[in-house]
Amino acid sequence: MTANAARQDVEAAAAGLVKTPRSNRDLEQQLAGFKTIAEGLDYAARGLTGFNFYSAKGQLSHVLTFADLRSRALATARKLVSAGLKRGDRVAVIAETGPDFMAVFFGCQYAGLVPCPMPYTMYIGGRDAYVERVTGMLRAAAACAVVTSSDLEGHILAGAAGAGVEKVLTHEALQALPESLIKLEAFGPDDVAYIQYSSGSTSEPKGVLITQKAIMANTQGILRDGLRVTKSDRAFSWLPLYHDMGLVGFCLAPMMGQVSVDYISTPSFARRPALWLRLMSENRSTVSFSPSFGYDLAARRINGEAVTLDLSNWRAAGIGGDMVRADVLKQFSDTLSVSGFDQNAFMPSYGMAESTLAVSFSDVSQPIRIDAIDKLAFKLSGQAVPALETQDRDAVRSFVVCGKPLPGHEMVVRDEMGSVLRDRQIGHIFVKGPSLMSGYYHNAQATDAVIAADGFLATGDMGYLLDGEIVITGRAKDLILHNGRNIWPQDIEWAAEQVEPLKSGDVAAFAVEGDDGQDNVVVLVQCRVTTEAGIEKLRREVSAVVHHSAGVECAVVLVPPKSLPFTSSGKLSRAGAKQKFVSGELVEITQRAPQAAEFLAAAQ
Amino acid sequence: MTASQETIDQICKLLEPFNSTGKALTPDTEISADLNIDSVAVMDFVMEVEDHFDIEIPLNVVSETHSISDLAAVVDARVKKA
Numbered sequence: 001m002t003a004n005a006a007r008q009d010v011e012a013a014a015a016g017l018v019k020t021p022r023s024n025r026d027l028e029q030q031l032a033g034f035k036t037i038a039e040g041l042d043y044a045a046r047g048l049t050g051f052n053f054y055s056a057k058g059q060l061s062h063v064l065t066f067a068d069l070r071s072r073a074l075a076t077a078r079k080l081v082s083a084g085l086k087r088g089d090r091v092a093v094i095a096e097t098g099p100d101f102m103a104v105f106f107g108c109q110y111a112g113l114v115p116c117p118m119p120y121t122m123y124i125g126g127r128d129a130y131v132e133r134v135t136g137m138l139r140a141a142a143a144c145a146v147v148t149s150s151d152l153e154g155h156i157l158a159g160a161a162g163a164g165v166e167k168v169l170t171h172e173a174l175q176a177l178p179e180s181l182i183k184l185e186a187f188g189p190d191d192v193a194y195i196q197y198s199s200g201s202t203s204e205p206k207g208v209l210i211t212q213k214a215i216m217a218n219t220q221g222i223l224r225d226g227l228r229v230t231k232s233d234r235a236f237s238w239l240p241l242y243h244d245m246g247l248v249g250f251c252l253a254p255m256m257g258q259v260s261v262d263y264i265s266t267p268s269f270a271r272r273p274a275l276w277l278r279l280m281s282e283n284r285s286t287v288s289f290s291p292s293f294g295y296d297l298a299a300r301r302i303n304g305e306a307v308t309l310d311l312s313n314w315r316a317a318g319i320g321g322d323m324v325r326a327d328v329l330k331q332f333s334d335t336l337s338v339s340g341f342d343q344n345a346f347m348p349s350y351g352m353a354e355s356t357l358a359v360s361f362s363d364v365s366q367p368i369r370i371d372a373i374d375k376l377a378f379k380l381s382g383q384a385v386p387a388l389e390t391q392d393r394d395a396v397r398s399f400v401v402c403g404k405p406l407p408g409h410e411m412v413v414r415d416e417m418g419s420v421l422r423d424r425q426i427g428h429i430f431v432k433g434p435s436l437m438s439g440y441y442h443n444a445q446a447t448d449a450v451i452a453a454d455g456f457l458a459t460g461d462m463g464y465l466l467d468g469e470i471v472i473t474g475r476a477k478d479l480i481l482h483n484g485r486n487i488w489p490q491d492i493e494w495a496a497e498q499v500e501p502l503k504s505g506d507v508a509a510f511a512v513e514g515d516d517g518q519d520n521v522v523v524l525v526q527c528r529v530t531t532e533a534g535i536e537k538l539r540r541e542v543s544a545v546v547h548h549s550a551g552v553e554c555a556v557v558l559v560p561p562k563s564l565p566f567t568s569s570g571k572l573s574r575a576g577a578k579q580k581f582v583s584g585e586l587v588e589i590t591q592r593a594p595q596a597a598e599f600l601a602a603a604q
Numbered sequence: 605m606t607a608s609q610e611t612i613d614q615i616c617k618l619l620e621p622f623n624s625t626g627k628a629l630t631p632d633t634e635i636s637a638d639l640n641i642d643s644v645a646v647m648d649f650v651m652e653v654e655d656h657f658d659i660e661i662p663l664n665v666v667s668e669t670h671s672i673s674d675l676a677a678v679v680d681a682r683v684k685k686a
Contacts, residue, residue, distance in 0.1 A: 120663060122667075125634070125670045152663075528624060
């Protein structure tokens with residue numbers, strides 16, 4: 001234990017806080033296999049493990065053993081009943097990382113109420129956009145009540161008013177209610193479990209309806225088959241609990257396996273990315289996941305501190321939620337190897353909220369596998385042809401292999417006509433299995449659009465299979481067709497982002513269909529350059545690299561910083577960017593984008 | 605709410621390293637809209653302000669803060685409370 005860790009433990013103990021132990025000595029570890037979330041918590045509550053919350057400065061601020069969580073949840077269940085809520089009612093709850101959210105989420109499980117975790121606001125000046133987003137979610141969920149921290153009450157009142165939700169309760173107000181004495185009826189094995197809002201745009205949010213059966217299947221797959229969890233494991237997370245990777249991966253799954261978790265909130269991570277690694281070192285954590293960008297941010301902020309850390313216990317460093325980027329992982333392991341980080345700990349994975357969370361994990365005991373393929377064959381024929389070692393680097397595209405589907409789940413790749421493709425043929429990815437959502441809440445049309453009669457979910461992702469493992473190459477719906485060629489917008493964006501001073505997330509590429517049915521390529525670029533000469537230089541350079549990388553004419557439209565829309569999971573929303581462009585909401589910062597005006601006129 | 609000139613000056617000093625536009629900072633400068641600072645850098649800046657003044661600024665307050673003078677008023681109110 002480092003001196004710092006010892007000091008923190010002493011401070012926390014002085015405040016009466018002792019973090020939960022790594023494992024239960026007297027309770028056999030059971031990796032899911034329960035019938036409901038409530039049953040899983042009943043079991044976990046017999047041990048000593050649980051959740052630990054750290055402040056933005058890295059101090060232990062709350063300890064919630066699973067036993068504490070169960071008793072708080074049972075009390076909260078009775079208070080929710082006292083608030084007038086009836087079985088099956090949707091209860092929106094702002095998913096701030098802390099015991100209050102947990103009490104409501106699990107309280108709903110014991111009261112037969114459907115919790116709907118909702119995001120909080122993180123951005124300076126972001127109030128209006130946030131209220132609009134919450135209004136849409138509350139309306140789509142037909143929420144009967146919303147529970148929030150007192151900090152956010154003003155925002156939530158505005159959102160609730162817009163959505164016609166009358167019951168707005170702060171955690172304090174909820175906890176002040178009496179405990180109803182009626183017999184609680186927890187959700188049964190055939191009931192729903194929760195609704196998750198992370199799909200769809202602000203104007204049309206789609207709630208993913210997850211059943212008890214689906215969460216049981218997925219958490220078992222995560223614990224037993226993906227991570228192969230043992231009593232030596234201790235998890236760490238900064239992921240938001242309104243997102244599937246945070247909620248399922250680092251709250252529900254650990255609870256189902258009686259694994260202790262140490263948390264910092266997402267804003268704490270954004271402010272101090274190095275805190276993630278520092279606390280993992282102090283807790284000798286073994287499992288933590290992040291999208292590629294989190295590894296990028298942490299590696300860039302750790303500076304000289306890396307040498308003081310001990311990350312040698314970290315055996316599963318999962319990557320999910322965005323395209324796994326091999327270059328970012330290499331940078332991270334180069335920077336952190338000095339702290340004992342083992343690059344073989346990297347564990348690429350694939351999943352989506354529509355499949356509860358996880359679809360596939362790469363083998364936790366193996367190093368990551370990178371498939372280098374011929375770029376030209378990839379573009380022209382939709383084939384993933386292995387690159388020759390002698391090939392020029394520019395002619396090669398490398399993808400990270402994301403593992404086999406969980407047992408009991410199927411994954412197929414199909415072409416446009418629906419025929420199943422062989423290994424190394426690129427097509428649309430479909431998944432099937434017990435983890436799938438039962439549908440989008442109250443939105444049969446959207447559900448039918450993604451789940452076919454054969455039970456397969458259209459993931460909207462493109463990729464190919466390789467010895468039963470999946471390789472993701474991009475999103476299907478964003479595909480650009482140009483002169484009969486398939487162009488992946490990711491390729492254009494990736495190329496443009498290499499132009500100084502652009503960064504990842506600064507570029508959105510998409511096609512706008514012209515009069516002739518031909519796709520015109522529009523490249524939106526967030527421009528932080530302010531001099532006229534600089535602006536025109538940027539436009540020229542982006543245009544040049546797009547020509548070079550995709551061989552296509554494009555209109556480069558320079559837009560203000562931070563104007564490109566992102567999904568709640570942090571992915572660039574190309575469809576959203578396109579919509580904003582076509583509607584005229586996103587416009588060129590100068591008056592000079594002649595082609596764009598032409599394309600726009602054709603599109604409108 | 606009005607902000608003291610001293611607080612405004614100190615915030616400008618803390619903000620300057622994040623200001624890549626070269627624009628002069630004034631009380632009316634909108635931190636996110638005018639200065640081309642990405643969201644992670646803004647979080648970073650807010651943290652610097654919190655550390656400098658030894659206060660905490662909750663996220664709901666951050667979400668309602670636009671200009672430098674807004675932020676200075678928040679700081680003054682919280683320093684006083686502490």
